[in-house]
Amino acid sequence: MMEGLNNLGQEEYIWAMRENTALNNESDEQFTKSRLPALGARKSRYMVEILQRNDDQTKLMASLVPDEVIYNVDDYSHREYDACFLFGDVSGFTELCEKYSQTGISGPSRLTQVLNKYLGSMVQEVLSHNGDILKFSGDAFLSIFKCSETESMRDAVHEAVDCALVIQKSYGSYITDVGVKIRVKLAISAGPVTFALIGTKTTSHYVVVGNPIWDVKAAEHISSPGDIIVAQAGWHYINPTEYLFTDMPDGIHVKITGIGANWRSVQKNVRHQHLDASRDDMSSSTGSSETDDLNEPEGVPPMDEFSLRPAVNLAVRLEIKEPLRRFIIAPVMKSIDMDEPFEYLTEMRLVTIVFINVISIKLQNEATVILADQTYKAVCSVVDKMNGCVNKVSLFDKDLMFVVIFGLRGLKHELECQVALRCARECHTAISQLPNVLSTSIGVTTGKTYCGVFGHTLRREYTVISLIVNKAARLMVSYQGKVTCDKETFLHSKLEARHFILQEYKPLKGISHPGPVYEFREIDIAHDQVQRINTSPLLGRNEKLKVYHRILEAFRTAKPDEEQRYKMFLIKGEARQGKTRVLDEIVYTTPEDIPVNRFKLTKADQKKPYQAIKLIFTLAIPLRPELTTTQKEEKLCKVLKKTEIFEVICVLNDIFGVNFKKTELYLSLKPHEQRLILRKMIKLLAHVSFVKAWVLAIDDCEFIDNQSWEVFNVLFETRKLFIVATISREKLNKSPVSRQVLSDTRVKMLELQPIPRLYLGALACQILDVYAISPELENAVQTKSNGNPGWVESFLISLIQDNALYILKATLRQIHDLGLVCPPLYMMARLDREETLKWQNIMEESRAAGETDNWQRYIDSCRDSFLNVTIREQMEAISKGGKVPICVIGPNFSASAKDMELSVEAMILKTFDSLNFYEQLMVKCSATLGYQFFRQMLMYVTSSTNRRKFAAAVGKLFQIKVLTCAAGDFLEDGTFVFREKLLNPMEKKELTCQCRGIRVDDACQGLPRYASCGYMQFRSSLFRDITYNLLTDNQKKEFHQRAIKYLQRETRKCKACGKGFFENILGDKQDKEFLLVRNKTRNVVPTYKFDTRLSEKEESLNGSIHSGSLIMPHPSSISSVKKSHESFFGVSMIHKLKNSYSLTRAFSQEDFSNCDCNLILSTVYGQLIEHCKGAGDLNMLIQAMLAYAYVCIALSNIPLAMTTLDESLDALRLKCLEKSENMWKFTLLRAKIFILIGYARMEMGHLDKAHDNLHMALNEYGIRFPTGLKRRMKACVFQFRQYLGFYVCPNLMLRNLDHWETVYSNNLSECLSHLCTLYMIRKEWENAELAAIWSLSKCLQSFSDFKVMCVACSNMIFIAQHYERWRLCIALEIYSSRLCHIKKDENMLAKDLECIAKLYSVIFVSRISQTHFEKAIQMGYIVLRLSNAIRAPKVVLPLLPHLVYALLIGKLFGSASNIMSEMNELSEEDPDILTKMWYYAEALGLLIETGHTVVSYNTCENFYKIEGGSWITRLHPDAGRRFCSVMWLWCMRNEHWEAALLWANVMDDFFDVTHNDSLANKRSALYVLEGLLLHMVSKMDKRNMPAVQNIEKEINTLIKSLEKASKSSKIILPRLYHLKAYYRYIQHSDISVLELLNKANHYAKQQGNLLELDWIEHSTKAWNNDLLLAEVNFWKEHSEFDNAIDFGDLDMSEKIGFFTLPTPEYL
Secondary structure, eight states: OOHHHHOOOOOHHHHHTTOOOOOOOOOHHHHHHHHGGGGGGGOSHHHHHHHHHHHHHHHHHHTTSOHHHHHTTTOOSOEEEEEEEEEEEEETHHHHHHHHHTTOTTHHHHHHHHHHHHHHHHHHHHHHTTOEEEEEETTEEEEEEEOOSSOOHHHHHHHHHHHHHHHHHHHSEEEOTTSOEEEEEEEEEEEEEEEEEEEOSSSEEEEEESHHHHHHHHHHHHOOTTOEEEOHHHHTTSOGGGEEEEEOTTSSOEEEEEEOTTOOOOOOOOOOOOOOTTOOOSOHHHHHHHHHHHHSOSSOOOOOTTTTOHHHHHHHHHTOHHHHGGGSOHHHHHHHHTTOOGGGGOEEEEEEEEEEEEEEOOOOHHHHHHHHHHHHHHHHHHHHHTTEEEEEEEEETTEEEEEEEESOTTOOOTTHHHHHHHHHHHHHHHHHTSTTEEEEEEEEEEEEEEEEEEEOSSSEEEEEESHHHHHHHHHHHHSTTSEEEOHHHHHHTOOOGGGEEEOOOOOBTTBSOOOOOEEEOOOOOOOOOOOOOOOSSOOSOHHHHHHHHHHHHHHHHOOTTSOOSOSEEEEEESTTSSHHHHHHHHHHHSOTTSOEEEEEOOGGGGGSTTHHHHHHHHTTTTOOTTSOHHHHHHHHHHHTTTSSOTTSGGGGHHHHTOOOOOOHHHHHSOHHHHHHHHHHHHHHHHHHHOOSOEEEEEESGGGOOHHHHHHHGGGGGOTTEEEEEEEEGGGTTSOHHHHHHHTSTTEEEEEOOOOOGGGHHHHHHHHHTOSOBOHHHHHHHHHHSTTOHHHHHHHHHHHHHTTOEEEEEEEHHHHHHHTOBOOOGGGTSOOOHHHHHHHHHHHBOOOOTTOOOOOOOBOOTTOGGGGGSTTHHHHHHHHTTTEEEEEEEOTTOOTTOGGGSOOHHHHHHHHHHTSOHHHHHHHHHHHHHOSEEEHHHHHHHHTOOOHHHHHHHHHHHHHTTSEEEOOEEOTTSOOEEOOOOOOOTTSOOOSOOOOBSOOOOGGGTTSOGGGGOSEEEESOHHHHHHHHHHSOHHHHHHHHHHHHHHHHHHOBOOGGGTSOBOSOSSSOOOOHHHHHHHHHHGGGOOOOOOOOOOOHHHHHHHHHHHTSOOOOOOGGGGGGOSSOGGGGOSHHHHHHHTTOSTTSOOOTTOOOTTOOHHHHHHHHHHHHHHHHHHHTOHHHHHHHHHHHHHHHHHTTOHHHHHHHHHHHHHHHHHHHHHTOSOHHHHHHHHHHHHHHHHHHHHHHTOHHHHHHHHHHHHHHTTOOOOOHHHHHHHHHHHHHHHHIIIIIOGGGGOOOOOHHHHHHHHHHHHHHHHHHHHHHHTTOHHHHHHHHHHHHHHHHHHOOOHHHHHHHHHHHHHHHHHTTOHHHHHHHHHHHHHHHHHSOGGGOOHHHHHHHHHHHHHHHHHHHHTTOHHHHHHHHHHHHHHHHHTTOHHHHTTTHHHHHHHHHHTTOHHHHHHHHHHHHHHHHHOOSHHHHHHHHHHHHHHHHHHSOBSSOHHHHHHHHHHTTTHHHHHHSHHHHHHHHHHHHHHHHHTTOHHHHHHHHHHTGGGSOOOTTSOHHHHHHHHHHHHHHHHHHHHHHHTTOHHHHHHHHHHHHHHHHHHHHHTTTOGGGHHHHHHHHHHHHHHHTOOHHHHHHHHHHHHHHHHHTOHHHHHHHHHHHHHHTTOSOHHHHHHHHHHHSGGGOOBGGGOOTTSOOOOOOOOOOTTO
C-alpha cells in the first residue's frame, strides 16, 4: 500500500543525513552466554530457554516506553535537561478516520495499516537521527533529541531539522485508497524541560513539561501541511546559512524549506549508554563482560532487531522487566507474559472511551508536574477499581489529558457504558477538588474500535483508533466543564433518561454527523435481558399448551363439511424468550397417533427458493436428502400416480431438485399461469401426502423464503395438516408476503410472556442439572432475570466460568441441613397428573382461602412423612445411590455484585477473555470456519502440530460450553454428518462426543473423549458471531485464506472414486494427457491459416490473451502417451480403423454407480464461496461460484445455480472496479458466466432467454454469430478446414496456444456447443451446423478439455448424420474414439464417463442409421454398461428401443429379451413415466413383430389409464407416438375397431413425419402406415369408397414423408418397400408388387435384416396362397392374453409368428 512512500528522491543530502549509527552491540545469544557462568548449576538448556524468554519479553516491554523511562525506571525525581523536540501531526486524519469508518468493520483496520506504515517510516527516521519517540497520540507523535556529553544542543537541533527535511521530502504527502490525502506538518523547538515519572510503584506513567513543549504545539497551530516550523528557541541554535528558510508572519517562527550552501553533516558517534551513577546494583563483573563483548566480538554478530535503538538491549542488561510492568497496561502485559505475539492483541472490539481534559491555572514546571502526578493518581484510583485502563497521559497547550478505555481484553465489563459514565463522574468530582484546577471536561463514547499495538517495531504503543475516539476528544473540547456522552453510550447505558440532559448542537471538527449529545449527571443501574434456554419439563407455559391442545382437538374433530377455524398456531416473542422450547414441548406432547414434521429454518434457508416447501414435504412423501434425483422423481410419481397431472409435474423440479422433462404445454404457459399451476400442484401434493392428521412444526418461520410464502396459504386448504410455528416479534411483519399469510384469520397468534418468578428456581436447577441450589442464587435469579429463561442460562454459565458456583453431590438429608432450595419433583421430572396431585397434597402447605400471593413455600423435601409417599421411589431412582447433584455458591459469588446483570455480548467477551491466547486463537479460527466445522480443518487453520495441546484446548471449550459435538460419522473416514434430530426432553444432556468412528490419538490418551471430537459446532451462534467480529480485516483474510487452502488441498473424492484428492478444485480444468499430446505435436503444426477473419474486438482479445502469462505443462510424461496425435487422421488411417471393433474403448473397469462426488463438491464449493468472501479474494470467489454453478446444474438445482451466477456477476463488477488486472481477463470471465447462465436457462426450458445469454457471451468474445450468406460462407470455410484436418494434414487442427488462449478456445467451444444444442431443439439446422463445426474447430485447437471435445464431437456427428454425410460420420467416430483412448483411467471422473456415454450414444444412432447393426449393437451394450456405471438411465433410455430393434432384426431374441428385462428394471427404478412408457411400447412392439408376448395389450392399456391418459403422450412425444402407434396397430390387426378409433383420436398428430424427425418417430410412422393400410382394406371390404379415398390420401402423404426420411435413416427402407408393395397389392395386384417386394428383399439382405426377410417371404407366400391356415392365423391366435406365447421362449430356430397382411375380399 505504501510503496509510494519508499520511492525516495535521489537528492544527495537525504542520503547524507541517513548515515546510520555504527553500533557494535552484542547479540542476545552472546549476552545470554555471558550470564550463564553466574548461574552455576543452572546451565541447563531449560534455563537458557527461560533466560531467552525473559530477555525477549523485556525487549517487547522496552519497545513500549521511551528511552528516558528505561534509563531511569525507578527514579521518580523531577529531572531537568536540555533537548530539542520535533512534533509531527498528520493532517487529514479525522477525514480519513470517518471515510474508513463508512467502509464497515474493516475500516479501522485499514486505517491503522496506513498510519502504521506512514508514521512507522517517520519513527525510523527519528531513531536513525539519534532521536527518540516520547509519545504517540493517535495521528501525532512527539520526539526528543536530547543533549549529552557528546552531543551539544546545536547538534541536537541540527539532527531534528535534518530529520524533518527527510520526512517531508520522503513522506510528506500520501493519497490513500479512499481518496483522502494525508500530509504531515512538523514543528521544532528546543530548551530546558522537566521529565518526571508520575504515579505509584504499581501504576506509573511519565510527563515532560517545559516551554519547548508549549512552543512546538504553538508552532504546529500556525503551520500548514507540508511545513517545517521552527520556534525561536530552536532557531537560536541554527546557522542561517545552513538552510533555506522564510520568516513566518508572526515574526517569531521560521519555516525551513531546504538546505543551504553551508549545510554540514553532524558527526556520528557511537552512543554508549551511560548508567546513572546512583545505580549501584550493577556488579563490576557485568560491566566487565559488557566491555569485553564490545571490544572483542566473536566474529560478526547477527544484525539485532533493536540495534537502531540501543536502549532496548540495555533494558535486558539492566534486568528491569519487573519495573517496566507498571508502565504497561494490563491487557498488553498479560499478552507479553503469555508469550503472545502482538498481532493477537489486534482486534475489533466494542469499547467505551473516556477522554479527560484538565485545565489548570498558570503554573511553573515543577508545580505542573506535581499537579499531573496528583491528577494521574486520582484518575487511576477511580479507573482501577472499575476495571478500566489509563492508556494515554499528555501535556499539550498546558492542558492535561487522559484517555481511559473500558472493555479491553480481560477487563470486559458487563455494563461498561454505565461504569464508564460513573467513572467519568467520579473522576470529574475528584479532579475538580484538586488545587490549581480551573475546569475538567470529559467526553464518553462507545463503539467498535480497532485495538492493537501501533507504531514501529523499535518504538510502539498500544492504542485504540476509530472515529469514536476522535469523537470523545471533540466532545471533551466542545462541552467545557461537563461529563458528556454520545447517543450510543446513552442507549447502551441501561439508565433512565432522567439522568441525561440533551445539549445544544455544536459542530464537532471532522465529524459530519455527531448526533445528539447528552450531559450525564447521575448514575443508576438497570436490568439486562438475555437469551432463552432449552429446559425439561417445561415451566410456566401450561396455559399456552392448553390453548394448543384445544385448537388441535377442534382441528381433529371437525366434521368434513365443517370449516376448520384455525389452521396455524403461531408463537411470537422476544429473542431468547423460550419460543423454541415451547415448540419442542408442543411436539413432544402431541398425541402419538399424529405424525409430526419438525424442522428449524436458518437465515441461509431464506435465500434458497422453495426451501421451506421442500422441508414441509420431506418427511411425508418421504424425500430423504441422500436420495438421487431419479429416486426422488420415483417417489413423487408414486405419490401422484392417481392424479392426471404428469404433463405439468415438471413444475416441481425447482422445489425438490428433480428433473422431470418440461413439456410443450408447460413451456407454452405464461409466468403467472405457471405460478397458478404451482399453487394447484402444491395443494394437490399436500392433499395426497397428508391423508391423515399431521402436525407441521416450524422453528423460526421468519426465515421462510419468499417463494414459499407465496404458496404457503395453500396449505391452509389441506384439512389434514395443522401448522405450529415460532417467530420473533421484531421480524413479524418484515416481509409483505409473510404479513399477508400471517394476517389470515385461520392463524392463531400467541405471544410469550416472561416466566413467573415461581418457576425460576426450578429453571436454574434444570439448567445446572442439579436438584437443589443455594437460596442466594435463587434470589439472584428471581430478582435479576426479569423472567427471561435465556438470561438465566447465560447468567449461570458466567458464574460457573467465574468459579462463583460449585457443583457437588449430597444426600437428601444433607440438602435439608444446608438449607438449600429443592424445587418440587414435578418441576424437575415429568410426572403424570395423578402423581403431581399426590405430591402437591402431601408436600405443599395448604393455602389460606382468598390468599392472592403467588409465592408458594415448600415443606422440606426430606421430612419423615415423605418416606411413606410412593413418589419417593421415583426420587430414589433419580438420586442414583442416595446422592444427587447440588449447586452451592463460592467465595466469588455476591448477590449485590454488579456482574449480576450481564448483557449477552459482555458475557461472551468475558468468557472469551478468560481463555489463554491459544484457546482464543482456536475460538477465532472456529468462528471463521462457521457454525459447524471439522477438527482436521480447525487444526490446519490454527497451524496446530501439538495434538495433545490442541485436544486439551478443545476439551476446555467443551467444558465451558463454548463448543459441543455435532455428531459426525467417521466410520468410513467420510465427511458426512447426521441430520438434526428432535431430542427427547426426558433425555439428559451430557458432556460427551456423539461422533461415530472416532479414533483417539495416542497423544490424547487420558483426556475426555470429547476432547477428540471430530465434528464440532458452537453452542450459541451468537458466540460465534461476536467472536468473529473481534477479528480485524487482516486476521479474517488470513484465517479464511488458510481455510481455502485446506479445502483445496485436503478435499477428497468419495469412496466409489477411490477417496483420492481432487485435482484443481478451482480454476480452469485441463486434461494433462491431452496437453502432453498437444505439446508433442505443436512443433510440427503447419503454418496454414484457413480460419475466417475475426472481428476487431476478437482480434484485440486474442492479442491480449497472447500477451498474458504463459502456463506450460511439464513435458516429463509425454512418453506415457502410447501413440502420437499424428496417427489420428488421414484417409488411410480412417480406412484402416473404420471396421475395427477394438477401436471402441469399453471402460469396463470404471464404476461410479455409488459416486457422491457432486454432493461433496457442492458442500465444498459452498464453503469456498463463504471463505473467499471473507478473504476478499474476488478472483477465487468468482472461480468458486462458477464451479458451484456447474455442480448445481449437474444436481438439477437450477434456481441455486442462477442465484450463484447472478452473484458472480456482481463480484466481477467489483473486481473490474479494482482495475488490478488486464480487462481482457474480466471479459473472459464475464463471457464464461453468460455461458453458464445460458446453459442453466436451457436446462430450465427457457430457450429464448438461453439464446440471448449465449449470444451475449459471444459478444463478449467479440463475435457476432453470422446469418444468411455470411453463415454459409463461414460454414464452408470450416468444412474445408475440417476436410483437410481429417484427410490431408492431421495436425492442421492443432494450434500452438498459451494458457489463456487455451482457456478462450475451450470456453468458446463450450458456448458454441450449447448454441448447437439450442438450435437443434429449435430445428434450426443450418445454425446448428455452423455452431457444431465451429465448436469442434475451437476445442481441437486447444486440445486440452476432454469433456468439451466429447460434446463437440457428439454434436458434429449428430449434424453429419442429419445431413447424411456418412463418411464424415465415420471419420468423426474414429477420431472421437481415439480421443477416448488418450484419457487415462486414473484421471477418469464420473462426469467424463457421462460425456463418453453421450458420445457413444450418438455414435450408436449413427451406426443404426447407416445399418451397421453389429457395430451398433456393440456400441449399445457399452452405452448400457456406462449408464449403469454412472447412474444415468436417461442417457441410455433413448437407445434401448433401437438396440432392441437391432437385436430383433438380427433374430437375436435372447439378447433382445435381456434388454427388455433391463428396460423393465429401469422402469421400476426410475420415477419418470417415460421409462415405463418406452418399456410398454417396445414390449407391444415385439408382439407386433414376432407374435410372442412380453407384456399383453391389456396390461399396456391399464398402464395408460392409470398413468394419466393423453397427458403422458404430450409429456413425452416420441415415446407417446410409439406407444399409441403400436396400441392402434394391435387393435387394427385384431379388428377391434372401437378401441382403434379411440387410439386414432389420441394419435391424430402422429400421422405426419419429417426428414428432421428422430429415428424412433420414423419407425413409429411405419406402424402407422401399416395400420392405415389395414384400415383401408377394412373399408374396401365394406365398399366404403369415400373413406378409402381419404385413407389413400393419408397413405400417399405418409409414404412421401417416409421416402424423404429414409435418406438419413436407411434402416426403414426394407419395411417401407414391404408396405409399399402391400399398398400396390391391395390397389392393383400387378407386376409392380413383385418389383417392390424385390426391392424390400434387396434392402433387407443388404442391411442384414433377417426379420424383415422372413416377413417378406411370409407375405409373398400369403399373397400367393401358399401358407397353411395355421400360419395365416398364428399371430391373431396368439396376440390375445389368454393364448399368448412368452417371448423369452423364442430362439432363432423357432418359426416366428408373423402377421399375415390381409387380402381384400374383392381380390
